[in-house]
Amino acid sequence: MSSQAPHPTLLIPGPIEFDDAVLQSMSHYSESHVGAGFVKIFGETLSLLRQVVRSTDPNAQPYIINGSGTLGWDLVAANLVEAGEDVLVLSSGYFGDRFADCLTQYGAKVTKLDGPVGGVPSPAEIEKALSEKKYKLVTATHVDTSTGVLFDLKTLVQSVKKVSPDTLVIADGVCSVACEELAFDDWGLDGVITAGQKAIGAPAGLSISFFSGRAVDVAHNRKIPAAAYFANMKNWTPIMKNYEAGKPSYFSTPSPQLIHALNTAFKQLLANGIEPRIAKHVEVSDYVKKSIADLGLKPVASKKEDQSHAMTAIYLPEGVGATDVLPKLLSKGVIFAAGLHATIGPKYIRFGHMGISAVNSNRGDIDKALNALKESLAECGYKA
């Protein structure tokens, strides 16, 4: 029995439903951001992030900063690239495009490779691009929340190591960390940026990122200092190192309540190892995709290998609009998200099946949502 007030089930691609214990951690009494109790919790949370991204490299560095997923782009753009340097952005939707915008804003020279709607740029295109120019870094959106397209990071790193080994590989893992396979050390990534409110299952309000030793070196040894202060990694690296070493340290006041909630979420998701959690997300995603197909609907991500396990972007039947379906879903106690893609915006809806709604089948969230979708479409005159 949940301690939460009755409310519609939130199944958008983040924020997601909270576990009671995570939510209760949010109402922790006030404590000093440099007091022994909080220092221990924050330090531990940073160390847990290493486990979440599967890294044991002592030179790699976790950062947890008040902010959001967006701020992670700033960390990359402000610190790892100097004005005029080339960056290759691999985009499979709105969020890849936005990452490119952020890099451009900071003065990077961005080359963007777009996948087709619902797909990813091809490996051949990527290798060609990498061989034509020396890129300071390449970025890819692991799961683009606008399309539900999954990007194959592992193969990308292999290509980069082969063609352009000095190029840093940075993943936008906002909608993938804690629900998609991700092995920071084994794959050889240089950065993953994420946020608390998606598969991690913590409340929004934190920028969570993890960089390799060589990425941190790039940030700390720039030719021209980063024109950023809050998003300047040089200001944060010593703070994060101190907290993880159990020493209080101050650059800017962290949010003890958000950190407590994140600590609880991390401990829950690591309790049985992260692999079973990933497997469960795959199982639930497969079930959702099959149920969608049984309803005669198609996912935006057309190929099986490009389909994320965090969420499904679903094309609506001809003649049915998102503004028809979403209110009907809400009346049945289910919240999905509208489309968020320039080309296909009103033609599809987004169903997030991450975190507790996926992992805890006893809640019945997934079937509730699928039934509500079926009924809502029927009310719109659609027959499967």
Place this chain on the structure above:
Amino acid sequence: MSSQAPHPTLLIPGPIEFDDAVLQSMSHYSESHVGAGFVKIFGETLSLLRQVVRSTDPNAQPYIINGSGTLGWDLVAANLVEAGEDVLVLSSGYFGDRFADCLTQYGAKVTKLDGPVGGVPSPAEIEKALSEKKYKLVTATHVDTSTGVLFDLKTLVQSVKKVSPDTLVIADGVCSVACEELAFDDWGLDGVITAGQKAIGAPAGLSISFFSGRAVDVAHNRKIPAAAYFANMKNWTPIMKNYEAGKPSYFSTPSPQLIHALNTAFKQLLANGIEPRIAKHVEVSDYVKKSIADLGLKPVASKKEDQSHAMTAIYLPEGVGATDVLPKLLSKGVIFAAGLHATIGPKYIRFGHMGISAVNSNRGDIDKALNALKESLAECGYKA
């Protein structure tokens, strides 16, 4: 009877103790950041901020963004100044110096006027500086949390309007908003940046700022676009306007839980008007200053007119160090903060008397702290 677990009373200059209702707002069930319920709460919270800073100017603009007080400096430095432009920074301690660092990091040409330790730069010095050079903006720390020094913003604006009317006047109100007299419109300020975790009494994790119409115009009509993305006001202005108009809007996911808590805190502090709240802070501050004097101790802010009502930085008696006193205070259930000033660091401690601890005398927080201080000093061998 508080619903919070027993804990030492937090009387540092932020974060501060929470009211139960504020804390309970933090554990609001998950909801969509673009859903009707949250849009209403966020929009209302933005409007309440206008009341908190006493502005009715429809051209002035509130911003509430995941972050911290520090991020407010970035908003100013990234948006209101172009590289190479002159800025006059009026400093009365560590936080004035840090504001200067942030501005410099973004390329501003900073002239810094420092007050003596425990004081402010003199009006004559300030007028002289303003008449010597054309400054794009002048900044002042309303209350410097490192020293407890209060800066006279009203007189500053008068000087600027007389000597250099085009210069924008920006206040760092992190430790002053909701406890010090502040009249945005009447005084003619162009910006106030603050955070939730000080006198406002909300949890840390939010950057809260308010800019005049002409400051917003400067941000939106730069010669060279701001090299910032998350801290770029152009990205946030339409979002804030939409939420306040009741329309969902997306640039980066806000933190619904923090916004709920801030909404509750704003409603509480505005319930009886903000003036009685300010008056209560003055009364409590006077009482603390008198009690400190009775103990034979001196505040760092030496002149009455330079003393903040948010906090008191207290010189320790000769031979007594902060590392002696602070653990003794903690053993009596009271948390004060260590010194944070380059010159006098270990020689003083900081007592925050803001928010619920000041306003709700029934809690007895202030006397508890003063008694604990007296006893702790006695245990250190000091006799008043």
